[in-house]
Amino acid sequence: MNEPHTTPAPAEAERPLLVRRDQDGIATLTLNRPNQRNALSRALMEGLVRELERIAKDDAVKAVVIAGAGPVFCAGHDLKELRATPTREMYEQVFATCSRLMLTITRLPKPVIARVHGIATAAGCQLVATCDLAVAEEGARFATPGVNIGLFCSTPMVALSRAVPRKQAMEMLLTGDMVEAGWAREIGLVNRVVPADELDEAVMSLARQIASKSPLTLAIGKEAFYRQIDMDLEAAYAYASEVMITNMMARDAEEGIDAFLEKRRPKWQGC
Numbered sequence: 001m002n003e004p005h006t007t008p009a010p011a012e013a014e015r016p017l018l019v020r021r022d023q024d025g026i027a028t029l030t031l032n033r034p035n036q037r038n039a040l041s042r043a044l045m046e047g048l049v050r051e052l053e054r055i056a057k058d059d060a061v062k063a064v065v066i067a068g069a070g071p072v073f074c075a076g077h078d079l080k081e082l083r084a085t086p087t088r089e090m091y092e093q094v095f096a097t098c099s100r101l102m103l104t105i106t107r108l109p110k111p112v113i114a115r116v117h118g119i120a121t122a123a124g125c126q127l128v129a130t131c132d133l134a135v136a137e138e139g140a141r142f143a144t145p146g147v148n149i150g151l152f153c154s155t156p157m158v159a160l161s162r163a164v165p166r167k168q169a170m171e172m173l174l175t176g177d178m179v180e181a182g183w184a185r186e187i188g189l190v191n192r193v194v195p196a197d198e199l200d201e202a203v204m205s206l207a208r209q210i211a212s213k214s215p216l217t218l219a220i221g222k223e224a225f226y227r228q229i230d231m232d233l234e235a236a237y238a239y240a241s242e243v244m245i246t247n248m249m250a251r252d253a254e255e256g257i258d259a260f261l262e263k264r265r266p267k268w269q270g271c
Contacts, residue, residue, distance in 0.1 A: 018047040019069070025062040025211040026204065027055050028115075034070025039078035040123050045097045052104045059270065062211035062218070064108065065203055066131060067115040073140070076122025076156075095155060098123060102130045102159060106226055109219035111210050115203045116140045116190065119178070125189075126156035129163040132222065134190040135206060136181045137199045142189060145176035162229075164188050214252040214268040 019030040029051055031038035038044075048066075055061050068074050082094065105112050105127075114120075114128045116136035121143045128134050128142065144153035144160060153160075153173055161169045164187040172179060181193045194202040210218065224243045228236040247253055251271050259266035 017041070017044045018051060020051055022061065024204075024208055025060060026065060026207045027058070027061045027063075028065040028067055031066070031068045031074055034068075036078065037072045037075035037119075038068040038070065038124070039075050039081075040098065040101075040127075041078040041081050042094050042097050045094075045101045049097070049101050049104050052101075052108055055110065056108055059215070061110060062213075062215055063207045064110055064112045065115050065207055066112060066127065067203075068117065070118075072118030072124075073114070073116045073120045074124030074127055075119060076124045076126075098126075098155060102126065105130050105132075107223075109222065110215070111218060111222060113203060113207055113210075114190075115199065116142075116181075117196065117199060119143070121145055121178075122153055122156055125172075126153075126159045129156070129159035129189060133206065135192045135194065135199065135203045136184065136190045137196040138181055138193055139196060140181040140184070140190075140193075141178045142172075142181075142184050143176060143178045144172050145178075147174060148176040160189075214256065214266070215270045216250055216252050216268075217247065217256075220247050220250075 015032060017032055019032050021028045021030070029048065031040075031044065031048075033039060033041070033044060052064070055064060077094065077098070082091070111133065112131045114131040114134040116128055116134055117140055119141050120128045122145060125142050125144055144156050146153035146156075157169070157173055160172065164172075168187040171177075181190065184190045185193045192202060192206070220243060224240060228239055231239060251269050252266075255269065256266045
């Protein structure tokens with residue numbers, strides 16, 4: 001296992017805002033502001049973007065896990081930071097950074113799994129909805145509670161409305177109520193719900209399973225999934241057919257099919 005790699009943050013130099021640990025081809029990025037309930041300060045979001053951009057170029061990493069230190073996953077934006085500089089310029093910078101972070105996750109050519117415990121609220125819920133997959137402990141709760149403080153969760157709405165059915169998304173956005181992990185799984189916000197003492201193993205087992213696949217195939221498939229999802233049916237099939245043809249001509253596809261026919265394990269080349 002590699003030594004932990006950290007991304008320093010000037011505002012909290014005594015404690016790195018983000019901790020990275022690599023193991024078995026899986027990079028775990030841990031939000032490390034437990035005293036602030038892992039609120040997404042601008043510095044933390046920038047740190048996440050930088051680390052994800054590094055991971056995108058790191059061939060040793062096959063999958064990513066985003067986790068939170070302390071008692072909760074992420075309580076959303078840092079409201080104290082937002083109120084400390086209540087200017088339009090500041091708000092533009094923060095929400096532009098948040099949008100960049102979410103797009104970086106979606107465009108990362110590697111699957112990203114959210115490891116959720118405690119609560120995931122507002123932009124924290126947005127982070128869960130943005131990740132490709134999510135595994136939560138049984139006691140985890142989710143909310144988009146901005147409506148309760150006069151600030152509709154408009155940017156979290158973008159990810160939430162693309163992850164869950166419309167009526168359920170609107171209920172969360174209009175009421176601001178906390179929802180339990182079981183309901184989050186029913187509506188598709190998370191993939192799996194497990195006991196708290198099984199969370200780490202459940203996340204890593206899923207990540208290891210994904211990391212065992214061809215990295216080229218994962219990158220092709222993830223990009224294609226998000227590109228076709230908003231196309232009309234005919235356009236989606238035309239686009240997906242072209243993706244399949246390109247994929248079929250890759251060395252990993254040839255190796256995978258040959259290995260299947262020959263009843264052996266494939267040896268991925270990543271090309």
